[in-house]
Structures are given as structure tokens and as C-alpha cells.
Amino acid sequence: MIRSITQQKPEEEIDRLLDGLGRVFIIGCGTCVTLTHTGGEPEVKAMKKKLIEKGKLVTGDVILPVACDNLTKEALNEYGEQIDQSDVLLIMTCAFGVQTIASQLKKMVVPALDTLFIGKETAFGEFNEICTQCGTCILGETGGICPVTSCHKGLVNGPCGGTNNGKCEIDNEKDCVWTLIYNRLKELGRLDAMRKLQKPRNHQGEPTPGKWKSVSLRSSDGQKA
Amino acid sequence: MSANNVPSRLKKILDAGHLAVTSECGPPRGSDPKAIKKKAEMIKDHVDAINITDNQTSVTRLCSLAACIHLKLMGVEPTLQMVVRDRNRIALQSDILGAASFDINNILCLSGDHQQFGDCPQGQNVFDLDSMQLIQTVRLMRDEGKFLGGDAINRPPQMFVGAAANPFADPFEIRVPRLAKKIAAGVEFIQTQCIYNLDKFELWMKQARDRGLHEKAYILAGVTPFKSAGMAKYMKNRVPGMDVPDDVVKRMSGVPKEKQADEGINICVESIQRLKEVEGVKGFHIMAIEWEDKVPEIVERSGLYPRPNDL
Numbered sequence: 364m365i366r367s368i369t370q371q372k373p374e375e376e377i378d379r380l381l382d383g384l385g386r387v388f389i390i391g392c393g394t395c396v397t398l399t400h401t402g403g404e405p406e407v408k409a410m411k412k413k414l415i416e417k418g419k420l421v422t423g424d425v426i427l428p429v430a431c432d433n434l435t436k437e438a439l440n441e442y443g444e445q446i447d448q449s450d451v452l453l454i455m456t457c458a459f460g461v462q463t464i465a466s467q468l469k470k471m472v473v474p475a476l477d478t479l480f481i482g483k484e485t486a487f488g489e490f491n492e493i494c495t496q497c498g499t500c501i502l503g504e505t506g507g508i509c510p511v512t513s514c515h516k517g518l519v520n521g522p523c524g525g526t527n528n529g530k531c532e533i534d535n536e537k538d539c540v541w542t543l544i545y546n547r548l549k550e551l552g553r554l555d556a557m558r559k560l561q562k563p564r565n566h567q568g569e570p571t572p573g574k575w576k577s578v579s580l581r582s583s584d585g586q587k588a
Numbered sequence: 589m590s591a592n593n594v595p596s597r598l599k600k601i602l603d604a605g606h607l608a609v610t611s612e613c614g615p616p617r618g619s620d621p622k623a624i625k626k627k628a629e630m631i632k633d634h635v636d637a638i639n640i641t642d643n644q645t646s647v648t649r650l651c652s653l654a655a656c657i658h659l660k661l662m663g664v665e666p667t668l669q670m671v672v673r674d675r676n677r678i679a680l681q682s683d684i685l686g687a688a689s690f691d692i693n694n695i696l697c698l699s700g701d702h703q704q705f706g707d708c709p710q711g712q713n714v715f716d717l718d719s720m721q722l723i724q725t726v727r728l729m730r731d732e733g734k735f736l737g738g739d740a741i742n743r744p745p746q747m748f749v750g751a752a753a754n755p756f757a758d759p760f761e762i763r764v765p766r767l768a769k770k771i772a773a774g775v776e777f778i779q780t781q782c783i784y785n786l787d788k789f790e791l792w793m794k795q796a797r798d799r800g801l802h803e804k805a806y807i808l809a810g811v812t813p814f815k816s817a818g819m820a821k822y823m824k825n826r827v828p829g830m831d832v833p834d835d836v837v838k839r840m841s842g843v844p845k846e847k848q849a850d851e852g853i854n855i856c857v858e859s860i861q862r863l864k865e866v867e868g869v870k871g872f873h874i875m876a877i878e879w880e881d882k883v884p885e886i887v888e889r890s891g892l893y894p895r896p897n898d899l
Contacts, residue, residue: 515702516700520721520773522762522766524829525757526757526828527757528758529759532828533704557765558765558768560769566716
């Protein structure tokens with residue numbers, strides 16, 4: 364399953380963002396951040412304790428089941444009073460959750476986490492970014508492994524000269540994706556795919572910020588499908 | 589090799605069958621042009637063209653294009669190194685035209701070191717094109733007189749198109765096919781990564797010859813003299829994609845400190861002598877990092893001086 368991968372912001376940054384805001388309501392999430400241990404129940408509890416020690420008044424806290432879901436509004440209704448009493452919402456979810464909550468409540472929000480990437484759990488407790496949703500998929504020519512995402516330079520025509528024992532020159536914890544692609548294509552007897560000169564990428568595949576409507580909705584709007 | 593009339597002196601020398609000699613200068617970390625002119629002055633009579641590096645190792649420096657113009661105005665032939673790390677396809681094409689407007693006739697198309705190694709590791713890289721696509725872009729602009737967008741170019745650039753090749757990065761078996769791909773993309777000359785493991789280079793070159801690649805692009809063998817045993821160890825252990833055999837490190841460490849620089853030059857000259865005998869090597873690219881004053885000695889002792897001047 365894909366997950367939004369987060370890490371807690373440095374304590375000084377959170378302190379700065381909460382400066383002058385004495386009453387805090389804390390929101391965690393039961394989905395991705397629970398799995399990554401960055402915004403689940405134990406982390407929310409620890410944050411609450413720390414803020415109290417720093418002299419803040421914590422008006423309440425909640426772990427939403429899925430912060431980025433539209434039902435979040437209903438879930439937060441139950442905490443109306445505690446939220447009203449707060450100066451700020453300290454949100455320990457990914458930025459999808461932060462923005463979902465911000466769009467539904469007239470309150471300043473402070474994210475306690477940085478959202479790093481949308482990733483897949485590849486081993487217990489290990490997450491890897493394997494797709495950046497570029498809009499112009501070339502997996503059919505690379506043996507199902509994405510160089511746009513997994514090469515630090517996003518090279519689509521083969522590796523640079525810095526491959527180091529199968530690892531990337533900038534991080535020996537990360538595999539050189541072109542070594543992986545080479546090995547995969549070799550295994551599949553399709554090394555010829557590496558000879559193809561990939562054209563410059565079409566960044567207009569879906570220009571950032573992406574927006575998409577399902578085809579059925581487009582036709583009902585009278586738009587061209 | 590290629591049937592065009594690009595007015596590059598480097599190309600003419602190679603076309604005439606001479607062993608070419610190129611070198612490179614890194615621009616200064618400041619705006620004083622004297623630094624680059626001084627380096628060029630030291631080596632200009634011993635080389636056919638001088639590469640100007642493009643923010644090498646991702647450290648911010650005076651730009652390659654401006655430094656190339658300084659060389660051009662001195663009457664020295666520059667090779668514009670261009671990395672795709674920092675500019676998108678608009679800026680790359682624009683800078684190619686800028687260089688062409690000063691009749692800069694050689695270009696080296698590179699990916700560029702990742703910014704993590706440099707002075708702005710928090711910066712955003714671009715890599716809108718890769719080195720392969722930059723080669724194709726220059727060829728399109730030159731040969732068809734067109735921009736990537738398809739519009740016609742008034743006075744297209746006249747450039748001899750080069751790229752780098754690293755015979756030593758792994759997996760080794762990918763390296764010759766990668767050279768073949770660059771040639772298919774339109775590259776006309778290659779400057780290799782610094783060669784210390786000559787056996788491995790010879791194997792790479794043999795595989796290139798087996799595919800006839802030595803007849804499709806001019807291959808210039810890259811060499812870098814060691815200044816000290818410390819530098820040899822650093823290159824061996826810290827520089828990705830570099831292959832420095834133990835016996836070379838041992839040889840450098842085996843001489844007293846004050847003699848190590850001389851030993852580094854000796855190794856470099858001996859390497860050139862041996863590489864001259866390798867079929868398909870059409871010249872040398874001498875990268876004497878912040879040691880440009882040694883280039884004339886290396887060229888002379890390698891029997892590559894005087895340079896052809898009747899072209």
C-alpha cells in the first residue's frame with residue numbers, strides 16, 4: 364500500500380511556529396503517520412507532554428482515523444469546544460491531512476511534520492519512493508523500475524559515471540537504479556530496451572499543480588471527454 | 589569521421605590524423621578574469637583546445653561560457669563544457685546560441701555532478717534533459733538548424749560535439765553499450781574519465797573496437813597526474829567511478845614526500861606512452877587539476893610537442 368511518509372520537524376521550528384500561541388489542540392492520524400510512528404497515538408501523547416512542560420495549555424487532542432478523508436470534518440465536530448478554545452491546531456499528519464483540516468476549520472494550523480514523499484513499504488519499517496507521479500510513464504521500457512524517480516538525476520537514458528559498486532554516488536545506502544534496470548532487463552533478455560534513445564520528457568503530461576476529473580464527470584459537464 | 593565543416597581546430601587536427609591534445613581549466617570563484625587567462629597562457633601552446641569546466645563538483649564558479657569567451661578573445665580555442673544539472677532546455681539552447689555568437693566551436697555535453705557534492709546542497713537540480721538528449725539537441729540545432737520546438741534558427745551553431753565516457757564505473761559491461769548510445773545520439777568526440785587502470789581501459793577499448801566505435805567517434809584518453817600519495821588515495825577511495833589500482837597508490841607512497849609530485853608526472857607520462865599504442869586512442873585529455881603549469885612538461889615528455897600549427 365502507498366503511504367505518505369513524514370518526519371517530525373525540528374523542535375526549534377515547532378517552538379518558533381507556536382511562539383505566542385498558548386492554547387494548542389493537537390491532531391494525529393490513524394493511518395500513514397501511525398505506521399511511520401510520526402503522528403500516531405504515542406507521538407501525540409509525547410507531544411502533549413512536551414508542550415505542557417513548555418508551559419502551553421493543551422485544550423485537547425484527537426487521532427483522526429484518516430485525516431485526509433472528507434469525513435474529517437464530522438470527526439472534528441465532536442471536539443468543537445476544545446478546538447474553539449485553542450489558538451492553534453498542531454497537526455501531526457502529513458500535509459494532505461494538514462490541508463484537509465485547514466480547509467474545514469477557521470483556525471491557524473501548524474504542521475508538526477514534514478512530508479517527505481509518497482512511498483511504498485518495501486520491508487518492515489522501510490519505505491521507498493518509487494513513483495513521483497510524473498504523468499508520462501516509461502516503466503514499459505525500463506523493466507518496471509522507474510529511473511525518473513529512483514535516479515537522483517532522473518536520467519532516462521542510462522546511468523551516469525558515478526555508479527559505485529551498484530550504489531548511487533551520492534548515497535551508498537541507495538541502489539543505482541540503472542544497475543537494477545540493467546540486471547532486470549538482462550534477466551528478461553531485453554537489454555535492447557536500453558539502446559532506445561528516450562526523448563526529452565514531456566513535463567506537460569500533467570503540469571503541476573495537477574488537476575483531474577473523471578471522464579464520466581467531464582461528459583456530464585458537457586466537456587469533451 | 590563526420591562529414592561536416594565545423595570550423596573547429598580540434599576537429600581539423602583529429603580529421604588530419606594527428607593525436608590531439610586537450611586540457612582543461614577550472615574558472616575562478618570570483619569575477620577576476622586574470623585567473624582564467626593566466627591558466628590559459630600557461631598551456632595554450634601545448635594543447636589544441638582547452639575545456640572550461642561548468643561549475644565542476646557543483647561548486648559555484650564563474651560561468652563556463654564567459655570563461656570560454658575570455659579564451660576566444662585571447663585567440664585560444666575553447667571547449668564549452670555544459671552540464672544539464674542547472675539549466676532547463678530553454679536555457680541550454682539559449683547558452684548554445686550565446687556561445688555560437690562568439691564562434692565557440694567545441695562543446696562537451698555532460699550530466700554534471702549531483703549538487704549534493706557542492707556548495708549549494710540544498711539547491712534544486714534541473715536535469716530537464718540528460719547528457720544524451722543534450723548531444724541530440726546540439727546536433728539538431730547544428731545539422732537541421734532547428735530548435736527543439738521545431739522553429740528554424742537563424743545562423744545555426746557550428747559545434748564539434750563531445751561527451752564524456754567513464755570506462756571504469758560499474759557495471760563494467762554497460763560501459764561500452766553506453767558509449768555506443770552516445771555515438772548513436774550524435775557525439776563526435778569523447779574525453780574519458782582519468783585512466784589509472786590501464787588494463788581495464790585497454791579491455792574497454794577492445795570492446796569498443798569490436799563494435800567499430802573507434803571509427804565512429806574520436807576517443808581522447810583522459811589522464812590526471814597525482815600531486816601526492818594523498819591525492820592518489822583520495823581518488824581511489826573517495827571519488828565515485830574512479831579506478832586507481834593498488835600498485836599505483838603503492839608507487840606514489842613508495843617515494844619520499846618531496847619526490848611524489850615528480851613521480852605523479854612520471855606515471856602520467858608513462859601512461860600516455862602506453863595509451864599511444866592502443867588502437868582507437870586518437871588523443872589525450874590532460875586534466876591537471878589546479879596544476880596547469882605542469883601540462884607543458886607532460887606534453888613535451890610524452891612526445892606530443894610541438895602541436896600541429898599548419899591547420
